[in-house]
Amino acid sequence: MFSLKLTRWLIGFARFSVRGGSPERFYTSCARKGIYLWDISAGKTTSVCVAARSYRALRPLARRAGCRLKVLEKRGLPFLLYRTRGHMGLWAGGAVFLAIVFVLSLRVWCVQITGECPYPTAEVENALAAEGLSRGVWKSSVDPRILASRMMLKFPDIRWMSINMHGCEAEIAVRKKIQKPEIADFSGFCNIKASATGQVLSMKVYAGTPVVQKGDAVVKDQLLVNAVVEDQLGGNTLVHASAEIIAETSRDLTVRVNLKQPKTIPTGKTVFRRNLNLFGARIPLSLFGKPAGSWNISRSESSVSLFGTVLPLSVYEEKWEETRVAETVLTKQQALTAAKQEADRQIKELLGSGKVISEKSEEKWESSALVKTIHLTCEENIAQESAIFIKTG
Amino acid sequence: MHRPEKLLGMSDLSMHGHMELNGNREAVVEGCSGVLEYDETVVRIRTPGQVVRFTGRGLSIRCLTADALVVAGYITGIEFLG
Numbered sequence: 001m002f003s004l005k006l007t008r009w010l011i012g013f014a015r016f017s018v019r020g021g022s023p024e025r026f027y028t029s030c031a032r033k034g035i036y037l038w039d040i041s042a043g044k045t046t047s048v049c050v051a052a053r054s055y056r057a058l059r060p061l062a063r064r065a066g067c068r069l070k071v072l073e074k075r076g077l078p079f080l081l082y083r084t085r086g087h088m089g090l091w092a093g094g095a096v097f098l099a100i101v102f103v104l105s106l107r108v109w110c111v112q113i114t115g116e117c118p119y120p121t122a123e124v125e126n127a128l129a130a131e132g133l134s135r136g137v138w139k140s141s142v143d144p145r146i147l148a149s150r151m152m153l154k155f156p157d158i159r160w161m162s163i164n165m166h167g168c169e170a171e172i173a174v175r176k177k178i179q180k181p182e183i184a185d186f187s188g189f190c191n192i193k194a195s196a197t198g199q200v201l202s203m204k205v206y207a208g209t210p211v212v213q214k215g216d217a218v219v220k221d222q223l224l225v226n227a228v229v230e231d232q233l234g235g236n237t238l239v240h241a242s243a244e245i246i247a248e249t250s251r252d253l254t255v256r257v258n259l260k261q262p263k264t265i266p267t268g269k270t271v272f273r274r275n276l277n278l279f280g281a282r283i284p285l286s287l288f289g290k291p292a293g294s295w296n297i298s299r300s301e302s303s304v305s306l307f308g309t310v311l312p313l314s315v316y317e318e319k320w321e322e323t324r325v326a327e328t329v330l331t332k333q334q335a336l337t338a339a340k341q342e343a344d345r346q347i348k349e350l351l352g353s354g355k356v357i358s359e360k361s362e363e364k365w366e367s368s369a370l371v372k373t374i375h376l377t378c379e380e381n382i383a384q385e386s387a388i389f390i391k392t393g
Numbered sequence: 394m395h396r397p398e399k400l401l402g403m404s405d406l407s408m409h410g411h412m413e414l415n416g417n418r419e420a421v422v423e424g425c426s427g428v429l430e431y432d433e434t435v436v437r438i439r440t441p442g443q444v445v446r447f448t449g450r451g452l453s454i455r456c457l458t459a460d461a462l463v464v465a466g467y468i469t470g471i472e473f474l475g
Binding site for chain 1 (some may be wrong): 425426427428429430431432433452453454455456457458459460462
């Protein structure tokens with residue numbers, strides 16, 4: 001029903017009254033002539049609707065039926081447009097508007113990344129822009145398939161990427177790659193040697209012949225598991241030895257913290273530089289250029305969204321904070337904390353999955369530095385592969 | 394002697410029009426060839442072979458084309474007049 005009403009409004013229609021004569025004869029003549037009439041009401045206020053373009057053809061038929069027609073109202077788009085015939089500016093404005101809408105609809109105005117992206121959005125957006133997909137580019141210049149392939153080559157942690165164009169929006173659907181577990185390399189032959197001096201606490205030998213026992217003291221580079229395996233018949237076979245030898249080891253660490261340290265301090269002077277990004281064009285809102293001196297810069301971009309769709313309108317802001325380098329003297333507590341942090345970092349790097357059983361530390365205060373020496377007793381895997389090179393031929 | 398419509402292969406239905414009623418509020422008549430009488434209480438129309446008379450209250454012709462007509466309103470009677 002709505003579509004019928006809309007069609008009638010688009011083609012335009014007239015409501016008219018039929019007076020005198022024989023209205024029935026008039027209606028029959030109209031029907032026979034192929035003129036479509038609707039909403040024919042009877043009674044004192046007879047009114048009929050007809051398509052605007054057919055109204056002229058009714059006159060002779062009404063005359064023959066002895067009726068007089070009077071237009072009561074005219075409705076629809078043609079009448080609306082006719083009323084604006086004297087306003088050429090309105091027509092020109094409408095035409096320009098349509099042209100602008102048409103031209104704008106041929107471009108990409110929104111690039112949205114969806115799904116689990118293992119890379120920062122800005123990094124992917126920059127790469128997309130480098131490949132030719134950014135706000136304001138022509139939609140026809142973007143080949144989604146080729147672009148997706150190039151992007152997947154550029155970002156190896158992306159399993160697949162699909163670029164879907166929805167009107168003026170480019171949706172970048174991304175799926176993260178699931179990392180493969182590392183495959184242990186068992187090619188070639190090797191012995192297991194001790195990576196540190198200590199006492200063996202436990203042994204798990206997966207391949208090879210163990211040459212030490214639980215409780216034995218071992219020195220660095222001592223053979224722990226032999227790659228030569230002797231079978232029951234007395235034959236020897238070379239294998240890729242593999243084992244986990246947990247031993248109690250001793251380690252010494254020295255951490256030096258300078259009491260006088262250069263530090264970047266903000267002076268309190270802050271400058272904001274803003275740009276308005278409208279349809280891909282950057283309109284500067286701040287009129288001063290890059291300030292001289294040492295500055296810390298933080299950037300942010302706030303986009304305008306409508307019903308979840310990011311619009312091609314955003315404000316880019318750069319916050320410039322002036323800084324100066326000053327030499328600060330650490331207090332005793334600050335120096336100790338810094339030394340502890342550095343020691344923890346070094347222990348983690350040194351032991352990996354091993355653990356510290358006990359530790360003893362000594363602090364030595366020099367005129368300009370704190371030297372902290374730590375004696376560690378650790379439990380760690382000391383098994384270290386040592387390759388055997390065999391010359392053939 | 395065969396009737397001409399039988400010779401042309403036309404069915405009885407097409408010769409007498411087709412009428413569809415939606416309760417007593419609307420009647421769709423296909424094969425209507427003219428309006429003979431029309432006011433708020435009576436609508437008399439010509440169909441092939443006979444005249445049909447609708448009586449009721451607040452009757453109106455909702456639309457009229459070369460071969461169809463829709464009568465709407467409160468229909469209390471339909472008469473087929475030879």
